[in-house]
Amino acid sequence: MKALSQKRRHPLAVVALLVMGLLLTGLLYAVATSANKAKADTGFSASDVSEGQKLFVANCATCHGMGAQGSASGPSLVGVGAAAVDFQVGTGRMPMQMQGPQAQRKPEQFNEDQTRQLAAYVASLGAGPSLPDQAMLDGQGDATHGGELFRVNCAMCHNAAAAGGALTRGKFAPSLAGVSAQHIYEAMETGPQNMPVFSDANISPEGKRDIITYLQTIEKQGSPGGADLGGLGPVSEGLFMWVAGLGIIIAFTIWLTSRTS
Amino acid sequence: MGNPSDGAPQQGGTVATAGQAGGQFEDPGLPPHRPRLADTDPRAAKRAERQVTWLFIISVIGTIVFLVSYFAIDLGPTSTVDAIRTQNILLGLSTAFAMLGIGTGIVHWAKALMPDHEVSEARHELRSEKDREAAVKIVDDIIEETGIKRRPLIRNTLIGALALAPLPALAVFGDLGPNANDKLRHTMWAPNAQTGKKVRLTRDPDGTPIKAADVTIGSAYHVIPEGLNDLHEGKLNEKAKSVVLLMRLNPQDLHVSPGRENWGYNGIVAYSKICTHVGCPVALYEQQTHHLLCPCHQSTFDLTNECQVIFGPASRPLPQLPIEVDSEGYLVATSDFHEPVGPSYWEREYS
Numbered sequence: 001m002k003a004l005s006q007k008r009r010h011p012l013a014v015v016a017l018l019v020m021g022l023l024l025t026g027l028l029y030a031v032a033t034s035a036n037k038a039k040a041d042t043g044f045s046a047s048d049v050s051e052g053q054k055l056f057v058a059n060c061a062t063c064h065g066m067g068a069q070g071s072a073s074g075p076s077l078v079g080v081g082a083a084a085v086d087f088q089v090g091t092g093r094m095p096m097q098m099q100g101p102q103a104q105r106k107p108e109q110f111n112e113d114q115t116r117q118l119a120a121y122v123a124s125l126g127a128g129p130s131l132p133d134q135a136m137l138d139g140q141g142d143a144t145h146g147g148e149l150f151r152v153n154c155a156m157c158h159n160a161a162a163a164g165g166a167l168t169r170g171k172f173a174p175s176l177a178g179v180s181a182q183h184i185y186e187a188m189e190t191g192p193q194n195m196p197v198f199s200d201a202n203i204s205p206e207g208k209r210d211i212i213t214y215l216q217t218i219e220k221q222g223s224p225g226g227a228d229l230g231g232l233g234p235v236s237e238g239l240f241m242w243v244a245g246l247g248i249i250i251a252f253t254i255w256l257t258s259r260t261s
Numbered sequence: 262m263g264n265p266s267d268g269a270p271q272q273g274g275t276v277a278t279a280g281q282a283g284g285q286f287e288d289p290g291l292p293p294h295r296p297r298l299a300d301t302d303p304r305a306a307k308r309a310e311r312q313v314t315w316l317f318i319i320s321v322i323g324t325i326v327f328l329v330s331y332f333a334i335d336l337g338p339t340s341t342v343d344a345i346r347t348q349n350i351l352l353g354l355s356t357a358f359a360m361l362g363i364g365t366g367i368v369h370w371a372k373a374l375m376p377d378h379e380v381s382e383a384r385h386e387l388r389s390e391k392d393r394e395a396a397v398k399i400v401d402d403i404i405e406e407t408g409i410k411r412r413p414l415i416r417n418t419l420i421g422a423l424a425l426a427p428l429p430a431l432a433v434f435g436d437l438g439p440n441a442n443d444k445l446r447h448t449m450w451a452p453n454a455q456t457g458k459k460v461r462l463t464r465d466p467d468g469t470p471i472k473a474a475d476v477t478i479g480s481a482y483h484v485i486p487e488g489l490n491d492l493h494e495g496k497l498n499e500k501a502k503s504v505v506l507l508m509r510l511n512p513q514d515l516h517v518s519p520g521r522e523n524w525g526y527n528g529i530v531a532y533s534k535i536c537t538h539v540g541c542p543v544a545l546y547e548q549q550t551h552h553l554l555c556p557c558h559q560s561t562f563d564l565t566n567e568c569q570v571i572f573g574p575a576s577r578p579l580p581q582l583p584i585e586v587d588s589e590g591y592l593v594a595t596s597d598f599h600e601p602v603g604p605s606y607w608e609r610e611y612s
Contacts, residue, residue, distance in 0.1 A: 156542065156556060197480045199475070202476075202482055222346070260298070
């Protein structure tokens with residue numbers, strides 16, 4: 001004890017204390033978050049359902065009806081499942097900002113717990129796709145197979161580089177950059193808005209895991225050719241060439257024909 | 262005029278004028294020659310020389326960087342995308358500097374240091390009667406010496422021989438390939454000619470068969486015919502003709518024309534994915550509006566009305582593949598497409 005108190009004024013004591021403090025905080029945080037994750041994996045409790053119903057009546061019933069059976073302004077939610085709610089509410093698409101060609105991504109209106117309670121309520125109304133298995137979201141699948149599945153099933157709307165693309169009459173397929181693995185999985189499972197449904201019978205959970213792995217891989221790797229100009233293909237590349245390429249050609253033409261001083 | 266590089270005009274020139282009445286425009290002649298900085302100031306000349314030298318050295322450096330980045334960056338099976346990206350950028354930039362260095366160096370050299378005296382050259386005569394008469398005489402001589410006018414038998418047989426000579430080419434080129442019309446009219450969906458076994462619809466790319474019960478409402482399946490993955494030859498050609506999009510919607514949303522009542526199954530319908538405009542894959546399916554959009558030229562097809570064109574340059578609806586369910590519950594094609602898939606071609610209307 002005496003040795004310790006003597007070293008207390010050592011110049012490195014503050015640093016050592018800081019490191020110990022940080023390690024402890026980090027450890028506690030890790031334990032706390034993994035405990036949260038474990039909770040999310042379990043089924044919904046009865047209180048989740050009743051809290052969810054209150055939130056639903058206050059925020060969603062105007063369009064979707066008091067019992068979520070749908071109305072003229074919104075579809076029925078019976079049987080859409082927890083996955084659909086987690087996707088729509090978790091990406092901020094619901095509650096909708098305004099009527100339009102499609103609901104767009106925006107900052108979420110509900111926190112994680114509230115989203116979970118809403119999902120619990122809607123899931124209690126009828127059987128539907130449940131929240132995905134965390135093991136399928138780890139991004140440890142086969143990226144090559146995922147790429148093949150992506151090009152066959154997804155690339156025509158979402159673009160081969162997952163940069164998104166236009167549909168008819170103001171609708172569009174959004175870019176997939178920065179979308180969480182869970183939301184990608186839920187979108188395939190439930191087919192939000194105009195996206196077709198890719199149920200487990202169509203693309204197996206392992207296939208979905210491969211697709212997510214592929215998307216994470218191309219996002220991490222970036223473009224092999226340098227600046228990808230948004231990955232939008234001929235539009236952005238053509239604009240660049242017309243402006244920069246022609247600009248350089250014009251500059252050289254002027255220089256070639258000018259007189260030196 | 263003694264020194265050719267002093268920049269003075271070699272000929273006192275006037276611009277040639279043709280067919281103009283004098284006095285309408287004054288011949289402006291050549292502008293006075295202005296000497297360049299490098300012509301008068303030896304230091305400027307020296308500076309320009311150094312600049313040209315540096316441009317050539319930049320080219321040398323560019324070539325060396327190209328070779329180094331080509332050989333030093335090893336792209337083995339374990340290399341990352343980062344290495345490919347670095348090499349791509351270095352190869353591109355070094356080639357650009359290697360070429361631009363030589364090009365700009367030569368141009369700068371010519372502009373700043375080489376003699377820049379103006380030269381004017383009178384236009385030569387466009388047509389002379391003497392040349393014309395000589396040409397006419399050559400033709401007359403040929404007619405005279407061959408005696409083609411005096412010997413009509415030779416002339417007529419020559420004309421006959423020349424007219425017939427190209428005919429073998431017609432026969433040979435005409436047989437270069439099989440009749441394309443026949444190939445475009447048939448796909449792998451036709452039931453087996455001997456056994457009558459109908460072709461199952463399978464998932465692209467895995468080739469696993471699809472149960473009707475697996476196709477939930479709102480689903481879209483990208484479909485290839487069973488056995489396509491087993492082909493060793495012509496696989497892509499067969500795939501390009503036979504790819505199909507399989508979708509399920511509420512049966513009451515579908516408007517089915519007479520004769521097509523049995524082409525779908527409980528709201529499950531299959532349509533060719535090849536656009537009837539120029540053959541792009543039409544696979545952008547909006548499951549709420551039931552529109553199919555072609556990404557190339559925005560042709561839009563209405564799935565509820567048997568894929569009638571509702572927008573864009575396509576002129577015909579997408580061909581529908583008649584489907585039914587076999588004894589094991591899998592989806593099979595009842596028959597081949599009833600019309601050729603894809604864009605129009607000359608013999609399309611004649612079988």
